[in-house]
Amino acid sequence: MTEVRVRFPPSPTGYLHIGGARTALMNWLYARKTGGKLILRIEDTDAERSTRESIDGILDGLTWLGLDWDEGPYFQTDFAADHLAAADRLLQSGHAYKCFCTKEELDRKRQALLAAKQDIRYDGTCRELTPEQIAAKEQQGLPFVVRFKVPRQSGTVAYDDRVLGRIERRYDDIEDFVIVRSNGKPLYLLCNVVDDIRDRISHVIRGQDHMSNTTRQVLLYEALGAPVPVFVHMPLTLDQQKRKISKRSHGEIVAVQFYRDHGFIPWALCNFLILLGWNPGTEQEIFSREELIEAFSLERIGKVNSVFNYRKDDPKFFTDPKAISINAHYLHTMPIEELGQLVKQDFQAQGLWDDAYDQDRRDWYLSTLDLIRGRFHTTKDFATMGRAYFADDYTIEQKPLKKNILKHPDLRTWLPMLAQRFAALDTFDQQSAETAARELAAELGVKPGIIINGMRTVLTGQLAGPGMFDILVALGRDRVIDRLKNIDGLYTTSEA
RNA sequence: GGCCCCAUCGUCUAGUGGUUAGGACGUCGGCCUCUCACGCCGGUAACACCGGUUCGAACCCGGUUGGGGUCACCA
Known part of the structure; x- marks a missing residue:
């Protein structure tokens, strides 16, 4: 059996959100479970939207959650030569072709198809250009993109998904997709495959929103003569309106950072997230890190999307009640010394910390935390509801x-x-x-x-x-x- | 609209032909008590619909409906 190698490839265009954290967690668990490797790869090929802040935010988020990786972070842009070389090979082998259609032309055609209620798909104008025509256009200095030449034959591309079973898609339903931009920059579909091949990724664990990418990527693996990895499509996390959650439309409530800032215990958040779309087949819901690694398996990932049931503006529950209850559970039961460390960080930030709590007042500090933690839900509660124990400027409600x-x-x-x-x-x-x-x-x-x-x-x-x-x-x-x-x-x- | 995926309590879910359809969170009620966003006990609440297959379907098949994803020179 070959080594398990999985990866988490975020694109640095925003902070780490809980959907991404959940994907990272699944990959991490599988790597730890199998003794395999987790590779962190920053997919920054979209130079306009990628930022340093975002990269740091993602790294911080993963670190805070306690999800460590074995290789990387690699940066996709560092491997541009590989991507281009692959595109070249595809061009040489006849699996891809240069397309000189302009964006304007394509937009116009797309509009027309839309109006006629036809499928919106590239019509293959440049697919059958003769070498002479191509040479002529290149002579004129016309810009071109590289498109993958999808086999025009009956039949289907297929792969066996570890959670969804066999997935098939007709060649006819796949358009000749672009793999290199007219400015010479390779696109996601290609880069991702080339990197996964180079990194010897054995299992691609990602959201179901990638399913239409997968069939196209299988085509790329085949054209590149590389073995196809195992695909594992996890169900998505939706909001109450059943929309895919995203940093952009949901804001801070879905950012991992938000939970750190609101007194969540890192592992409690992991414990909550893993229950979204996975279960152990027993009635256990609280898992230590070791227990979860032991219990985890790909086979028990569900097919059904789950709703992240946060309630905005609810005074009692500022996020999914179950997330809070799991956090409270850890808060109530974790070793008091560990809790003492977490609360210390917050107290220092709040100006409530006294160095004596680490010295001669340590016993008092810990026993007081232990006394009051029973009805608290987040580590923030110690500085707010529990303030009277540590300062005189507490509020009378x-x-x-x-x-x-x-x-x-x-x-x-x-x-x-x-x-x-x-x-x-x-x-x-x-x-x-x-x-x-x-x-x-x-x-x-x-x-x-x-x-x-x-x-x-x-x-x-x-x-x-x-x-x-x-x-x-x-x-x-x-x-x-x-x-x-x-x-x-x-x-x-x-x-x- | 095309293609793909999915369908059990409000939410997260168990369940793979015979179950009083189980658990957790929420919610409601009771108890405890000096208090409760503590603890304990109890209640509420679900198989989307229609056909098949079968002695028997939440479980198998088909259709309908519904939901989601995706259709970029983003990732």
């Missing part, structure tokens, strides 16, 4: 303010009273604090909940959170007392 504070004006005196009792305790721990709080409630003749939830609001600004007495310990006596004494501010602000 409106809902709990109304429900737990303003509704009970007496808290204005009760909470400072509680602060005094906390101050008077010999030891301040979960037990003693709870006893003190409940005793106060009993003496005042109010439900403990009123005191406790009032405290929660003042201390964390949040409606929900961990058990109140765990919070007290995490915050520490001094901060608790400070904040409880300052409850006055809450009433004044809202009255103003």
Whole structure:
């Protein structure tokens, strides 16, 4: 059995989006599964649209996702000589011909065909030019493109797709496609094949949107006398309107960068993406990297396009709810030290980081993250909803303010009273604090909940959170007392 | 429009001739409780349609409808 060699060949005309990331992931998994190689190749033959920023963005995105490659990045433009040499060979062997039709002519004909409701296809004007005619046109210095000469015979081109089965297409349905531009630059269809041959690619794993390219490329492989690789066409990822997702029409919500910026855990995003069009045949949905490599197989890639169910402007779910729930799962269960690293990055960016969290406050830092992570969904939540644990400039949210504070004006005196009792305790721990709080409630003749939830609001600004007495310990006596004494501010602000 | 691909809950999906059509997310209800975008329990909800084949079809075949992709001197 020959070595498995797969490739991910993005064109650097925008940032890495989740469709591309998913393709990269599938290729990566197959390479890792089989002990093969993943080649990264930047397809930059469209010089006008390719940018350095885009290349960096794609590389960063892959790196962030944890998808490493074994060779490359190669740049397609570095192999222009190969592409042209191949075009030459095709010309020599009679598999291609020079076409002198101008763009204007072709456009005109195309319009006419369109109007007549005919197939829009090159009519083969230059296909049968005699050597003399060609020489004459070249003598005049007329520009030309190189077209592939599709066999004009009955029958079909075919290949066996690993997910879709046998795919056939009649020669008659394929026009003589252009492989070299009039400016001498080779086109995608050719470059891609030439590069895949040179890189000895064994499996081409790509989206179903390439299917019509594939039949034409099979023709090129045959004309070039090269073995045809195994083709694996994955189903596409669509939006709710069932449109193919693209950076251009969907914007940041489909950019990998967006998920990094919104507190996604890289592998959680991979875990979500792999479930779009693939499943293990068991009911397992959460996979470690090793488990997924083990479980992955081409055979279980589905045929059906899937909908990326992001909800724009939904306050609760800023993207596909399942993606968020998978991210939350990892957030809740991953080793706390690893989470500590991820949160550290965000805290540093937010100005919330304290170097002591890596030193003598490390235990406190990690145990506090562990205490509050249970109801968070992204790593961003620690700096927002969890802010009160790490800084004093946290916000008191409106809902709990109304429900737990303003509704009970007496808290204005009760909470400072509680602060005094906390101050008077010999030891301040979960037990003693709870006893003190409940005793106060009993003496005042109010439900403990009123005191406790009032405290929660003042201390964390949040409606929900961990058990109140765990919070007290995490915050520490001094901060608790400070904040409880300052409850006055809450009433004044809202009255103003 | 031509060519190609596809069709199970709202979404992601399991299912390959006999299942109460399973799971996950969402949603709804209940429980827990000091709170909940925590946890636990439960409910809701799908085989596009029409013909065949068969003792028996979500599964096999044909058609219809529907959806998607692609039709560049982009990749």
